[in-house]
Amino acid sequence: MELSQHKIEPFDYQGGADFINRLKEVYSVSHRMDLSNIIGVSNGTMSTWRTRNQTPFEIAVRVHLASGVSLKWLLLGEGDMYDSSKSAEESNQAQLPYAELEYGELTxxxxxxxxTKFLDENPEYEMVLKYEGKTLFVDTSNTKIISGRYLVEFDGVTSINELHRIPGEKIYMNFNGKDIAVEEAQIKVLGKLNK
Known part of the structure; x- marks a missing residue:
C-alpha cells in the first residue's frame, strides 16, 4: 500500500486556557490546583500554558491514555469528549467518587x-479525597481499626487521624503528635487511607 505524498498541514491546536478548561472538564474539577494534583503538573506550568497559549502534547496523550478522552476534542475542540461509538467498558475507564475534606467538612x-487497568491493580482505591492540597485514595471498605491513617467522623467533624488498636480492645487516636485513648463507639471510620 502506497501512502499519498501530499503535505500534511498543521492543525489549529487550541492550547492555553481552552486546553486547561477541557482538562478540568475531563476530571470534574473547577480549580487549577485540583487539576495540578491530578495530572502532576505545577500550577506555574499551567500558568505558562495559559500565558503563552501553549499546547502540552505530552499531557494530552497521557490524559487520553488514562481516561479515553478524545484527542480531537481535547486538542482541537472538535467532536465529543468521548468517542460516542465506544461504551464506557470499551474505553477502559471507570469513575471513583471524589470528595474534598476542608475545615472538618467532607464535601x-x-x-x-x-x-480500569490502574484500578484493577489498586482495588483498594475506592474514593479520591482532596486534603490540604494533596490527592489521596481511600479504601472505604476497610473500616476495621488496626493501625494506620483513617478517614474518621466524630462529634460531627470529619478528619484524617492515625488510629492504633492495642491489646485490651483499646483504640488510640493521634492528635497533634499525642496519642489519646478513645472509645471505638465514639468514632465512625469512613475508610483507611492508602499510601
Whole structure:
C-alpha cells in the first residue's frame, strides 16, 4: 500500500486556557490546583500554558491514555469528549467518587475518571479525597481499626487521624503528635487511607 505524498498541514491546536478548561472538564474539577494534583503538573506550568497559549502534547496523550478522552476534542475542540461509538467498558475507564475534606467538612465533588487497568491493580482505591492540597485514595471498605491513617467522623467533624488498636480492645487516636485513648463507639471510620 502506497501512502499519498501530499503535505500534511498543521492543525489549529487550541492550547492555553481552552486546553486547561477541557482538562478540568475531563476530571470534574473547577480549580487549577485540583487539576495540578491530578495530572502532576505545577500550577506555574499551567500558568505558562495559559500565558503563552501553549499546547502540552505530552499531557494530552497521557490524559487520553488514562481516561479515553478524545484527542480531537481535547486538542482541537472538535467532536465529543468521548468517542460516542465506544461504551464506557470499551474505553477502559471507570469513575471513583471524589470528595474534598476542608475545615472538618467532607464535601462531595462528583466523580473522577480512571483507567480500569490502574484500578484493577489498586482495588483498594475506592474514593479520591482532596486534603490540604494533596490527592489521596481511600479504601472505604476497610473500616476495621488496626493501625494506620483513617478517614474518621466524630462529634460531627470529619478528619484524617492515625488510629492504633492495642491489646485490651483499646483504640488510640493521634492528635497533634499525642496519642489519646478513645472509645471505638465514639468514632465512625469512613475508610483507611492508602499510601
Amino acid at each position: 462531595d465533588k462528583g466523580t473522577l475518571l480512571f483507567d
